[in-house]
Amino acid sequence: MSTDLPGVIFMHLVSSRRWRAAAAGAAALALVLTGCSPEDSFSYTPPEQVDAALPDETAAQLQAAVENAMVTTGATGAIVGVWVPWSGTWVTGLGTQSVEDQTEITTDMTFRIADVTRMMTCDVLYGLVDDDVVELDASVPEYVSGVAHLEDITLLDLCNGTSGVGSSEAAVKGMWLNTPERVWPALELASFGLGLDPVAQGTTYRDSDAGYLLLGLALERASGKSASELIAEYVTRPLDLAGTSLPGSKAATPGDIALSGNYLPAIEGGFECTAPSDITVLSSSTGFTDSGVVSTIDDLGRYVQATSRQALRDEGAEPGRFSAPLPVSPKAESWYQATGGAYMVGPLVGQHGWTPGYATAAYSDPETGFTVAVVLNNSTAGGSPAAYLAWELAAIASKAPAASGQTAPEFGLPFTAEQYHQAITDRAICATPPAGE
Template identity: 70%
Template sequence: MQHRSSRRLRAVVGAAAALALILTGCSGGESTFSYTPPEQVDAKLPKETVDQLQTAVQEAMTSAGASGAIVGVWVPWSGTWVEGIGTQGAGSDTKVTADMSFRVADVTRLMTCDVLYGMADAGEIELDAPVPKYVSGVADLKDVTLLDLCNGTAGIGSSEAAAKGYWLNTPGREWQPLQLASHGLGQARTEPHTTFRDSDAGYLLLGLALERASGMDAASLIEQYVTEPLGLENTSLPSSAPAEPKPSPALSGSYLPALQGGYNCTAPVDVTKMSSSAGFTDSGVTSTIEDLGRYVQAEAAQGLRGEKAEKKRFDAPLKVAADGASWFQATGGAYIVGSMVGQHGWTPGYATAAYSDPATGFTVAVTLNNSTSGSLIARDLAWELAAIASKVPAAEGQKAPEFALPFTAEQYKTEIAKSAVVCVAPPAK
């Protein structure tokens, strides 16, 4: 795979305005369809807007204890901003650049569901197939379907709390997916089909099911159904051998050791090199900001599916929380935030979020190189950036569409400050 050090999303989508990307179903060749990205103005966003965006990123980095971030904002009617900010670590002179790769965390869930829907559209698997048909040792999930695993409606718990210590302390450990999922499977269940429940175990099981149904490994499935059709040359699910994110150079990833009452902010632990098996088909994929932006833009518009696909993926979302905002919903491996579709999450060393509006192609993506605060700061930063950029005026000769978000930049600026890690001085020796 050849690495392109500076691939601008706007160059891709600008050229594609007149020429569609032809995406062909690879498994049998029966479904041929096309996706044309929206035309992107080939210009930078106004300096005033960029200054606001950069300030937001730097404030979020401080709150998260991150030394660096990579961010991309694509406003088709106005311009783009793609930037690496900060350095590779505290005291490091190596600046973060926009071409560095990183772990995309829970954005992987979207790709796993892409494979499920791609195989279903090709007639190779049934969305409503019971999980035990393809995964051994989970007979008690006979009433749970593969679609439930994708939608987060399987009723099973998450392995994160039980496995987090192992991930951080032994990043090179190679996990078996079912072994990792067992932590979530061991929790009390909720009724399937009815409510959304954030479950990494569900996506691990879905990956196993897809492997068994296809006879292919998960990395090859993601390549066939996602990265190859969209031309994402810098995106992949790496092998389980411990390694830095690919391609090189990689953004360094770290976390802060916990101390009573907070964290030791003076001694970040580097976990750049780790096994992708800790995330597998839940959070194991690595990418670059340009690829991530292009992917989530196509994903929101369902560019990987034929127009005649019977089962619509994002049409029936459920509220993320019963007492939460009505505009924050989930289905199909995605979160639906107002009109935007995307994902956010963390994996050791990184917190990543990416969202796009399917009607306009408006897209934001960001990663922070410290996972101490979990996914909330990255999520809130993506939403803050979206709120700022959504107000940008149209470039000369362009017309801004009617596009609004159900929140303000100030709202999530405040939330980020509330989520800031608390630094505690280590005890004197």
């Protein structure tokens, strides 16, 4: 079990805005990382983390929540990280690779992070803006061919989810599952969303995978570099995320030690919960700059903690990425908003979603560093169960008592653990055990 808070293995991260790739790895809490240029640089100091496990009672509640989500979604395995700076950590793997493969899940396994990729794509956008390569208000057709009708849509609209463009997911889901090895040109994949009727641009948030695919294409064209190179230069190397990358498009597992990815075959009246289908080998082009990145649980936690605090930008850089969120939908709670490639859930900033085989969520509080990350190895129920589980875990962990010598900050959430435990149970696609079992 790991007890490292994301980012605590380095005390300061210093990196040139124009050459973030120069940042080197670190292994000690107090080690200072410096880029190759002392000028035009910034530093990131994560909050201090208690070097201890969360109390047994808290850990037991967290484990029960994860196990409930596994049963209801048909997942055989999960990897979870919870970092409470004033109390302790809980990072663990639960379950097995599959019904047939009883290999136990470990925390070093890699997996696809689904829509958390969107945050990284927006990191690249803001990095290129800070480096004077592109402008936030640049028109999409300036960098992407074949979309002249998007002349009033900007790169910032694509990042913020305010382009009005639809989502391709519903149209191509079956093709993803049936031909996981297929390599998708990003524009072809985006075209399914582009074919849907748009909504009001600029003032309405719309969950659109097509928007982030187009943004990835635009950033490649503007920089002359591949999306994989851009994410490495602007995200993974500066933050020392050694287990994180956007792989090439050839179908492959998400790493040498991979968490298996599964989905449940549809049957009359529901799903075959006892015989999940393996889809661990997949082309990353299925997600590209919307949902194609792979990572580990420690990297994912460290990443969302840093980006929630906008650590990859100079302090005070304008415009503020998360300063003007919009409601996720007209029916959403007032505390549930979106912008900058992320969701704002009360004080938490993060993302959640699914990609074939995996449902992933990662959220962090930029003020305290309180962080939760989770992946379930079954994507059949979509991304909502991962989000609800992350929020349930956050509600449980937020009440963890302060460790000896520590003081808990004023930190609260606008929802309860019971609320999202019930939401997961209500949306079960596989039978839950009777109460008391």
